[in-house]
Amino acid sequence: MRNIKLEIEYDGKDFNGWQKQPNKLNIQGEIEQAIKQITGEEVDLIASGRTDAGVHALGQIANFKTNSKIPIEKIPYAINSRLKQSIRILNAEEVEDKFHSRYNCKQKTYRYVINNAKQASAIYRKLEYHISNDLNIEEMKKAANYFIGEHDFKAFKASGTSNKSSVRTIYDITIEKKDNRIVMEFTGNGFLYNMVRILSGTLVDVGMGKINPENIPDIIDSKDRTRAGKTLPPYGLYLVKVEYK
């Protein structure tokens, strides 16, 4: 069988997240259906990881096995022709049999976009989080530095979720302001449930002066979700890139 790796963009606001679930529009199910229409096969589409309801992807990676002989360069066009426009296969690549989108993932980059203008944007309102309070970017950058490295991020995951290890490594966080938009990018070996949205909410609290950057190590050590900032809404979050060994 061929093993096909797809690069996928989607507009999160139209879906209840990546994962297949009955009676709820989801990205995995939509793409599996489209693949069935063109190959006749019931495939199991394995993503690098789920994204939650409302979260966007610019470069989600997923793979599936098939006996279909469709030329690789035609696969994006074939699948896209059966998909809603709010999901696009950007690229397809044939990979070795043992490639697994989730297990082989080395690192991911997520982006959180904030509109920091006085008024929300009419055009981009569903693609960014609007906050009119002045945010101190330099303080946010200082705080971000404390997150870099291997830490137990238990304080930064949705409470009540699994008991598996909450140790993750963050390789880099960049925060840039251009005009009124603040773009935060987080690269790490993996992220816990809601982790990027909670890190972003914590950095916003720092930017507003509610949390002192020097207190971040203490908040990490506390492993106490209530000490971190709020979970920012999903529509400001983008899975930008997934990288493999």
Added chain:
Amino acid sequence: MRNIKLEIEYDGKDFNGWQKQPNKLNIQGEIEQAIKQITGEEVDLIASGRTDAGVHALGQIANFKTNSKIPIEKIPYAINSRLKQSIRILNAEEVEDKFHSRYNCKQKTYRYVINNAKQASAIYRKLEYHISNDLNIEEMKKAANYFIGEHDFKAFKASGTSNKSSVRTIYDITIEKKDNRIVMEFTGNGFLYNMVRILSGTLVDVGMGKINPENIPDIIDSKDRTRAGKTLPPYGLYLVKVEYK
């Protein structure tokens, strides 16, 4: 009476253009209604110019006269609270009585956004025009230079429109490609009906090799609409900025 100048952003896809018209959702009518709700007055909102159905604005300018005593800094919040989220008043300023958004306009800048990737974007599909053919940017820049200056742009306006002078001056055109997106910006003293969309369509034809840049002066001189490129769709077009003396 006070004369209030508004800076306005709107998502064109939700409206049948700026101009007030019965039974069709339009931006002017929506804002006039919101102003009526907060001031009790039937105002006449004068824009720098109409935008067509589907065209976006990042910085439309319009003004109205009022006896209302609402403090100027509260006006954007007050109007926005009565508006759909797809229209936002970004700023309000009190200007001298004789200020007129249309008559006093010195220059305008429009932007046309093209996605030149192989596949359309799932996220930005309603905010840019997708064309997968490779476009030669250097040739497009050469062609754009021929448009700069004062010309009779009759070949670049929708046919069947008014007989008024079609002489306009273009001060500058910039074309930039970043990743897969091509952003063209046009600054001039005014633009004819559909003119920016036809200029953009003509530049796309140049980029595809259908029109030679050196033929642009001849196409201008012909005053023949059929010699210019097609009218690109409205959803890639943005009124970016309106400037005054």
